[in-house]
Structure formats: C-alpha cells, structure tokens
Amino acid sequence: MELRRLTLLPEPVKKAFLDLIDPVADGLIRAGLRPNTITTLSIIALLASGAAFGVGALRIGAFLLLFSGFFDLLDGKVARRSNMSTKFGAFYDSTMDRAGEAALFAGIGVYFINTPGQRWPVLGLGLCFAALGGSFLVSYARARAEGLGLDCKVGLAQRAERIIALGVPTMIWGAGRHGWLLLGILLVLTVVNFITVVQRIVHVYRLSASAEPQTAAVTSPRPSPALADSVGKGS
Numbered sequence: 001m002e003l004r005r006l007t008l009l010p011e012p013v014k015k016a017f018l019d020l021i022d023p024v025a026d027g028l029i030r031a032g033l034r035p036n037t038i039t040t041l042s043i044i045a046l047l048a049s050g051a052a053f054g055v056g057a058l059r060i061g062a063f064l065l066l067f068s069g070f071f072d073l074l075d076g077k078v079a080r081r082s083n084m085s086t087k088f089g090a091f092y093d094s095t096m097d098r099a100g101e102a103a104l105f106a107g108i109g110v111y112f113i114n115t116p117g118q119r120w121p122v123l124g125l126g127l128c129f130a131a132l133g134g135s136f137l138v139s140y141a142r143a144r145a146e147g148l149g150l151d152c153k154v155g156l157a158q159r160a161e162r163i164i165a166l167g168v169p170t171m172i173w174g175a176g177r178h179g180w181l182l183l184g185i186l187l188v189l190t191v192v193n194f195i196t197v198v199q200r201i202v203h204v205y206r207l208s209a210s211a212e213p214q215t216a217a218v219t220s221p222r223p224s225p226a227l228a229d230s231v232g233k234g235s
Contacts, residue, residue: 025077035079042071046100050107062171069163105132119178127186134193141200155196
C-alpha cells in the first residue's frame with residue numbers, strides 16, 4: 001500500500017459512520033440549527049474539555065472531547081445537506097478547531113505539571129507541545145495544498161483519528177498509573193501527526209510534479225482557504 005494511502009481508520013468505516021449520522025443532521029436542520037451554531041457548540045465543548053483536563057477530571061475531559069468531535073462532524077453535514085456552506089463557515093470552523101486544540105493540549109499540559117504522582121511531568125508537557133505542533137502542521141499542510149489547487153485529503157491520522165485515539169482510552173482508563181497511559185497516547189499522537197505531515201508533503205510533491213507542464217504558465221497561486229479539520233471534511 002502506498003504511504004499516502006495509509007490511514008488508521010479505513011475509509012469504509014468512516015463512510016459508514018457518516019451515513020449513520022445523516023438522520024441526526026437532518027433533525028438539526030429541521031430544528032433550525034445553523035452550521036455556525038453547531039461549530040460554536042463544538043468549540044465550547046472542546047474548551048470545556050481542556051479545562052476538565054487541566055483540573056484533573058480526565059474522563060470528563062475525554063467525554064467532552066468526543067462530544068466536540070461528534071458536533072464537529074455534524075456542522076459540515078448540516079452545511080452540505082441544507083445548502084448553507086459558506087466561505088466564512090469554513091474559515092470559522094477551521095479557526096475555532098485550532099483554538100480548541102490549543103486549549104485542549106494546554107489543559108493536558110497543566111494536568112501533568114500540577115497533578116501529584118506524575119513520574120515525568122516535564123516530558124508530558126513537552127509531548128503536549130509536540131502533539132499540538134504536529135496537529136497544526138497536519139492542518140496547515142492541507143490548507144496550503146488546497147490553496148494551490150491540489151487535493152490533500154490524505155494521511156495516517158486526520159482529525160477523527162486524533163480525537164478517537166486521545167478520547168476513547170482516556171475516557172475508559174484515565175491517565176493510567178503515574179500518567180503512563182496518557183504519556184503513551186501523546187507520544188503516539190506526535191509520531192502519527194508527523195507521519196501524516198510527511199505523507200502530505202510526498203503527496204503534494206507527486207501531484208505538483210505530474211502537473212508541472214500544465215501549470216508552468218501560472219504566475220500566482222490562489223490564496224489559501226481556511227478549511228475545516230474533521231472526518232467529514234478530512235482535516
């Protein structure tokens with residue numbers, strides 16, 4: 001299998017889940033909820049998740065993280081199924097996702113520094129920074145590529161995989177003994193984030209190299225749009 005096609009969640013699984021939540025999206029449309037309102041609910045849940053991690057309520061934080069991810073899927077679904085997709089909506093969703101991720105990893109970092117019994121609190125804080133930086137690079141790589149007119153919906157760990165990898169184990173087992181489980185999750189997230197960045201760089205290189213003769217006359221690329229980071233939107 002090609003490097004760029006490797007992914008933690010198989011596409012048929014993603015598609016099946018997205019089809020499953022179609023009735024939920026339709027219900028929200030009938031209730032009159034607009035996509036930007038759903039995005040706001042998602043970011044509020046994500047900010048609350050970061051706060052919960054910061055005060056040591058890990059399982060609550062993990063639940064709120066998964067809840068936020070579910071709503072992050074729904075805003076795109078509602079936008080497309082109700083023909084309410086707008087450029088501002090894409091910009092707002094993407095910007096709020098980045099702000100929420102910053103709050104989330106900041107909260108986890110505070111947990112490692114302030115919670116007694118942690119064996120490696122500084123390592124935990126460092127991994128929070130590394131995982132956050134990798135997450136931002138994953139999102140930026142896609143946005144920059146699509147700003148150049150190239151499709152970049154590839155990668156081992158897109159937004160859904162990152163949310164599930166952090167949220168599900170933490171909600172079940174917490175941080176683990178002396179925080180080792182959460183440290184391991186952050187390490188895995190850091191590694192797969194940077195693998196995803198490499199996948200996207202290789203993918204864009206191949207696309208741009210194959211298209212070079214047709215695009216040599218282009219003098220200025222289109223501006224980079226701010227695109228959403230979710231399963232439905234493939235961030």
